[in-house]
Amino acid sequence: MLLRQLFDQESSTYTYLIADVGARQAALVDPVLGQVERDLKLVAELGLELTHVLETHVHADHVTSAGVLRERTGAKTHASASGAPCVDVHLQHGDVVRVGEVVITALATPGHTDDGMSFAVSGHVLTGDTLLIRGCGRADFQNGNPEALFESITGVLFALPDATVVLPAHDYKGMTSSTIGEEKALNPRVVGKTKAEFVGLMNGLKLPPPKHLDVAVPANRACGNVTPES
Numbered sequence: 001m002l003l004r005q006l007f008d009q010e011s012s013t014y015t016y017l018i019a020d021v022g023a024r025q026a027a028l029v030d031p032v033l034g035q036v037e038r039d040l041k042l043v044a045e046l047g048l049e050l051t052h053v054l055e056t057h058v059h060a061d062h063v064t065s066a067g068v069l070r071e072r073t074g075a076k077t078h079a080s081a082s083g084a085p086c087v088d089v090h091l092q093h094g095d096v097v098r099v100g101e102v103v104i105t106a107l108a109t110p111g112h113t114d115d116g117m118s119f120a121v122s123g124h125v126l127t128g129d130t131l132l133i134r135g136c137g138r139a140d141f142q143n144g145n146p147e148a149l150f151e152s153i154t155g156v157l158f159a160l161p162d163a164t165v166v167l168p169a170h171d172y173k174g175m176t177s178s179t180i181g182e183e184k185a186l187n188p189r190v191v192g193k194t195k196a197e198f199v200g201l202m203n204g205l206k207l208p209p210p211k212h213l214d215v216a217v218p219a220n221r222a223c224g225n226v227t228p229e230s
Helices: 033-045 066-073 146-159 180-186 195-203 213-221
Strands: 002-008 013-020 025-029 049-054 076-080 089-091 096-099 102-108 117-121 124-128 165-168
Touching: 002 033, 013 033, 013 096, 013 102, 013 165, 025 033, 025 096, 033 049, 033 066, 049 066, 049 096, 066 076, 076 102, 102 146, 146 180, 146 195, 165 180
Parallel strands: 025 049, 049 076, 076 089, 124 165
Antiparallel strands: 002 013, 013 025, 096 102, 102 117, 117 124
């Protein structure tokens, strides 16, 4: 398996390339519209065919390139059944996506948004905004729910083996990865906190809205169509 981490500086978004090199099939997770040419160039340079595009959730801080990638490559788009209606495959908890012989397991992890999905693959878990390195996503818009977020982190992600490598959708401090064991021991949002304490903390953050919220959410519900039909 090939697993590559890519970065969009404007939104601090990580996009992930997952591939079965032998089968020459590849998936992109959380691709960014402004990075289409970079991503397609890398796929071509590695001699791969883009067959799958996966989204961890409907993003509020950047516009996805899922729709453009589907148009240009024929790749099938995948996301939570609670998310964008435009995707080809709506995923439920436990569903499997196969990229060649590489098995990606969908884990429903709502809370940051109601459609939050993480993806487990070969000792790694792509956590979207559900679990960040020493943090977690906010839960105050897009049907976010701090109670659900706590359960997703502690009940779903923290149930994975401690050695599982955590690959988030964002990082703002120059960190690239962590592990489940590290986050269980060191993540200040959840360590030593009851659900009620976590909910109180999250409800008290009082963060400003993401600056691209009004554009990104409707565009991403349309798979990146920034001028949806009226």
